[in-house]
Structures are given as C-alpha cells and as structure tokens.
Amino acid sequence: MSAVSRCCLACGYLNIALEDKYQEVIVCPKCNGASVDTFKLGKYKQHIKQNKECEHKYRLMDSKTTTMGNRSIHILGSFYCEKCLDTQFRGKILKED
Structure with missing residues (x-):
C-alpha cells in the first residue's frame, strides 16, 4: 500500500x-x-x-488609418496571438514626399 x-x-x-x-x-x-x-x-x-514558450502567431484584430494635415499617414493596428491570446498594438507613421 x-x-x-x-x-x-x-x-x-x-x-x-x-x-x-x-x-x-x-x-x-x-x-x-x-x-x-x-x-x-x-x-x-x-x-x-x-x-512551452509560445511561438506567437499574430492575427490582425483591428486597424485604423488616419491622414494628417502635413501629408503623413498614421496607421494603427491591434493584433492577437492565436495560441496564447497575447495582445499587441502597433503604430506607424508614413510621410509622403
């Protein structure tokens, strides 16, 4: 026993x-x-x-594009990982010449 x-x-x-x-x-x-x-x-x-560290596989959840007056474009995106549901937010500014 x-x-x-x-x-x-x-x-x-x-x-x-x-x-x-x-x-x-x-x-x-x-x-x-x-x-x-x-x-x-x-x-x-x-x-x-x-x-089991997560090998993130992100998918786009939402995005928003804004045009500024000084000829620049601001892009925002939110992403989530399919495996662990981690959330990331990214932004980028594109300037036109």
Missing part, C-alpha cells in the same frame, strides 16, 4: 488515500470530477512552463 496525494481539477479538493493499485487519475469523491496525483500534476505544470 502507498499513500497518494490527489487534487481535483474541477473543485480543488485535496485528499490523501492509501491505494493498493496505483491510478494516475480517479473520480473525485466530492464532485465526481477528475482527481489527479499531485506529484504528476506538478511535474506536468513544470514541464509546460519550461518547454
């Missing part, structure tokens, strides 16, 4: 149980959600933080 500490992914319920046969995921006794081995969950979170 071994003691296994578990955390429910749905409700956050923590429990320690003695088990004969190890299972990584079981049904939570409180809410019927997925109760996961906390050691495995911690290793998974650590792996994600170390190895």
Whole structure:
C-alpha cells in the first residue's frame, strides 16, 4: 500500500488515500470530477512552463488609418496571438514626399 496525494481539477479538493493499485487519475469523491496525483500534476505544470514558450502567431484584430494635415499617414493596428491570446498594438507613421 502507498499513500497518494490527489487534487481535483474541477473543485480543488485535496485528499490523501492509501491505494493498493496505483491510478494516475480517479473520480473525485466530492464532485465526481477528475482527481489527479499531485506529484504528476506538478511535474506536468513544470514541464509546460519550461518547454512551452509560445511561438506567437499574430492575427490582425483591428486597424485604423488616419491622414494628417502635413501629408503623413498614421496607421494603427491591434493584433492577437492565436495560441496564447497575447495582445499587441502597433503604430506607424508614413510621410509622403
């Protein structure tokens, strides 16, 4: 028998149980959600933080073009990353000769 500490992914319920046969995921006794081995969950979170920096793939969300009186054009754009939903705002001024 071994003691296994578990955390429910749905409700956050923590429990320690003695088990004969190890299972990584079981049904939570409180809410019927997925109760996961906390050691495995911690290793998974650590792996994600170390190895999964987002390779941003930005898409245009909104743009605005303004013409100034001194023959310059001001372009503003807002972009979002498809993967992590990071938002960026960019602007550029184009001057006509």
